[in-house]
Amino acid sequence: MSMLILSGVALAFSGFSAKGIVMDRHYSDIHGRGKEADSATRLRMRLLGWLALALSFIACIGASGWHIGPVLWCGVLSIAAWTVTLLLQYAPRKVVLGAWIGVPAALLAAALLLMR
Amino acid sequence: MKEGVVVKEGLRQSMSWVHTWAGLLVCWLLLLVFMAGTAAYYRHEITFWMKPELHKAAEAPSTIPAAASATLIVRELQQRAPEANGWFIDLPSERNPLIQAGWTNPPKKGMSREERRNAFRQQNVTLDPITGQHTAAPRDTRGGEFLYRLHFDLYYMSALWGRWIVGIAAMFMLVAIISGVITHKRIFKDFFTFRPKKGQRSWLDAHNATAVLALPFHLMITYTGLVTLMFMYMPSPTKALYGEDQNTMFAEVFMNVDRTKPAGVHAPLADVAPMLQQAERAWGEAPTRIVVSHPNDANAKVELFRPSGQQLSNLEPSMTFNGATGALISSTGPISTTLSARAAVYGLHLAHFADPLLRALFFICGLAGCAMVATGALLWGVKERQKYAKVVAAGGKVGFGVRLVDALNIGAIAGLPVAFAVYFWSNRLLPLDLAQRTNMEANCFFAAWGACAILAQIRPTRGMWRFQLLLGAVLLGGLPLLNVFTTGTHLGVTLFGGPGLRPVAGFDLVTLLLGALLGWAAWWLGRKGKRQAAAAKSTAPAAAAAQPAPLEAA
Numbered sequence: 001m002s003m004l005i006l007s008g009v010a011l012a013f014s015g016f017s018a019k020g021i022v023m024d025r026h027y028s029d030i031h032g033r034g035k036e037a038d039s040a041t042r043l044r045m046r047l048l049g050w051l052a053l054a055l056s057f058i059a060c061i062g063a064s065g066w067h068i069g070p071v072l073w074c075g076v077l078s079i080a081a082w083t084v085t086l087l088l089q090y091a092p093r094k095v096v097l098g099a100w101i102g103v104p105a106a107l108l109a110a111a112l113l114l115m116r
Numbered sequence: 117m118k119e120g121v122v123v124k125e126g127l128r129q130s131m132s133w134v135h136t137w138a139g140l141l142v143c144w145l146l147l148l149v150f151m152a153g154t155a156a157y158y159r160h161e162i163t164f165w166m167k168p169e170l171h172k173a174a175e176a177p178s179t180i181p182a183a184a185s186a187t188l189i190v191r192e193l194q195q196r197a198p199e200a201n202g203w204f205i206d207l208p209s210e211r212n213p214l215i216q217a218g219w220t221n222p223p224k225k226g227m228s229r230e231e232r233r234n235a236f237r238q239q240n241v242t243l244d245p246i247t248g249q250h251t252a253a254p255r256d257t258r259g260g261e262f263l264y265r266l267h268f269d270l271y272y273m274s275a276l277w278g279r280w281i282v283g284i285a286a287m288f289m290l291v292a293i294i295s296g297v298i299t300h301k302r303i304f305k306d307f308f309t310f311r312p313k314k315g316q317r318s319w320l321d322a323h324n325a326t327a328v329l330a331l332p333f334h335l336m337i338t339y340t341g342l343v344t345l346m347f348m349y350m351p352s353p354t355k356a357l358y359g360e361d362q363n364t365m366f367a368e369v370f371m372n373v374d375r376t377k378p379a380g381v382h383a384p385l386a387d388v389a390p391m392l393q394q395a396e397r398a399w400g401e402a403p404t405r406i407v408v409s410h411p412n413d414a415n416a417k418v419e420l421f422r423p424s425g426q427q428l429s430n431l432e433p434s435m436t437f438n439g440a441t442g443a444l445i446s447s448t449g450p451i452s453t454t455l456s457a458r459a460a461v462y463g464l465h466l467a468h469f470a471d472p473l474l475r476a477l478f479f480i481c482g483l484a485g486c487a488m489v490a491t492g493a494l495l496w497g498v499k500e501r502q503k504y505a506k507v508v509a510a511g512g513k514v515g516f517g518v519r520l521v522d523a524l525n526i527g528a529i530a531g532l533p534v535a536f537a538v539y540f541w542s543n544r545l546l547p548l549d550l551a552q553r554t555n556m557e558a559n560c561f562f563a564a565w566g567a568c569a570i571l572a573q574i575r576p577t578r579g580m581w582r583f584q585l586l587l588g589a590v591l592l593g594g595l596p597l598l599n600v601f602t603t604g605t606h607l608g609v610t611l612f613g614g615p616g617l618r619p620v621a622g623f624d625l626v627t628l629l630l631g632a633l634l635g636w637a638a639w640w641l642g643r644k645g646k647r648q649a650a651a652a653k654s655t656a657p658a659a660a661a662a663q664p665a666p667l668e669a670a
């Protein structure tokens with residue numbers, strides 16, 4: 001169960017990262033002044049971001065049920081968003097790397113949910 | 117089209133005005149409410165920390181079954197309070213390592229509420245769950261209960277007044293949240309933005325980050341907080357439905373329905389162990405709480421409760437037995453949707469659920485709420501001060517309003533942590549046999565806060581900020597050290613001790629962290645002050661020397 005919650009946190013972090021790194025301000029922080037993400041990348045990352053957030057919701061529901069799960073998810077979102085905010089300011093490149101954690105987290109969550 | 121734009125700008129601006137003033141008016145009280153409420157998530161743990169006499173008995177987890185514990189404590193209560201009105205028993209569980217019980221006596225005539233409350237505090241007994249022996253008598257303290265009550269009743273006034281004041285502040289808070297969202301133009305563009313070292317920008321970013329990123333929590337906690345007291349704030353609907361018969365309404369809503377009168381016929385209480393075993397078989401887990409009403413009376417009743425598990429509801433499933441015959445009377449079935457919705461709202465606000473992770477998340481979000489209120493209050497001063505930039509540069513003074521707000525900010529943001537720390541220090545340092553000890557602890561809290569607030573009014577300077585932040589850091593961070601000298605359960609013991617001591621270790625670690633945070637804030641302010649002084653010296657040495665550096669917009 002706690003592994004499911006952990007993957008939920010990782011997915012939320014990954015989702016927010018994906019959305020953050022294509023925003024104009026943060027994109028130029030990472031790739032240099034004046035650079036902007038092209039619209040295809042932006043759309044792709046945003047969709048992936050939403051997908052990760054949705055998966056994180058499913059993981060939280062899977063871990064704690066329909067009563068506690070949604071509340072847990074809100075808390076997880078806040079923690080993930082604060083982490084992304086601080087990282088985007090102090091170590092923006094790390095966010096690009098960190099966003100990948102969503103992939104193993106999604107696999108782990110899927111495995112845990114399907115095995116039940 | 118153009119008109120629409122104008123109206124929209126107008127709406128934003130008026131909302132900004134509402135946000136500023138609704139927030140500023142109540143922010144210092146809100147900070148108290150937020151801090152006390154955040155601490156109250158762990159009120160049982162705080163109470164336990166504040167009764168170090170109990171620590172030793174709690175160290176090892178209980179190994180005897182619930183039924184045996186219940187038998188032990190009932191035997192004890194039969195000796196101590198056979199004539200009581202009711203017994204309230206807590207069996208060892210995840211958040212309570214000991215067997216604890218209290219009782220109420222039939223009220224004597226002419227007893228004031230305060231006297232009854234004081235008497236109730238004396239009427240309790242704690243047993244070691246392993247040996248079944250009495251634990252050392254714990255010191256007289258309200259512990260976390262004081263912080264919990266402070267959160268919505270305030271202090272030094274009737275609870276009714278306190279609740280009205282806190283309720284009005286909560287309504288302002290709700291207004292501030294909603295107007296804040298409307299007025300925040302770039303809420304999505306600035307979603308992940310924090311830009312440090314940019315003056316007002318940075319404060320605004322911090323305010324936004326703490327508010328927006330935990331918005332679900334802030335909205336939920338303000339709304340559910342208002343709902344918990346809604347019968348007080350909005351009596352008309354229930355008056356219309358129930359008329360004079362308000363007690364029926366309370367019985368239906370709060371479900372502490374039966375106020376059976378004692379029969380007045382003596383009947384020895386049936387053995388509780390079989391009842392507990394029956395409940396455990398039905399539930400698959402042992403009950404954690406027992407309420408016996410009118411023990412040793414023909415109308416005696418035994419209610420068993422268990423935690424509600426993976427639910428938000430604050431209503432615990434229960435089973436009721438006839439106390440004289442031991443027969444099962446009823447067990448809680450499904451309750452109506454409205455009632456369960458209300459129970460969920462209550463449960464959400466109180467975070468009464470069993471999930472420790474969720475409680476920790478609520479605690480962190482509560483701290484973020486404190487930060488949101490604090491940064492909002494600071495922001496007002498920062499913005500307002502800019503109007504005086506030229507005056508100050510010419511050696512003049514800021515206006516009365518800015519000075520007042522600065523002073524109140526120091527007294528609340530830096531002063532309140534000092535007050536909390538002093539409350540905990542007084543718990544350890546006040547003599548154990550002091551009369552009215554619980555009141556003295558509370559007095560220490562308010563004396564410390566009052567002193568901080570007055571000192572801040574006298575000299576609302578950067579130096580005062582640093583002094584009070586540093587004081588809070590030393591006092592809060594020093595609590596684990598104080599534990600070394602005043603108790604046998606300091607971090608060196610609790611970190612390696614049994615699971616029953618984890619709350620004590622957790623308390624020490626959290627205060628250490630919060631102390632470090634305050635210390636960092638004081639250091640940061642000092643460094644900033646030095647830099648600004650150096651900058652001022654190189655440009656205008658005369659002006660800098662003439663002025664004792666008032667607190668600058670950070």
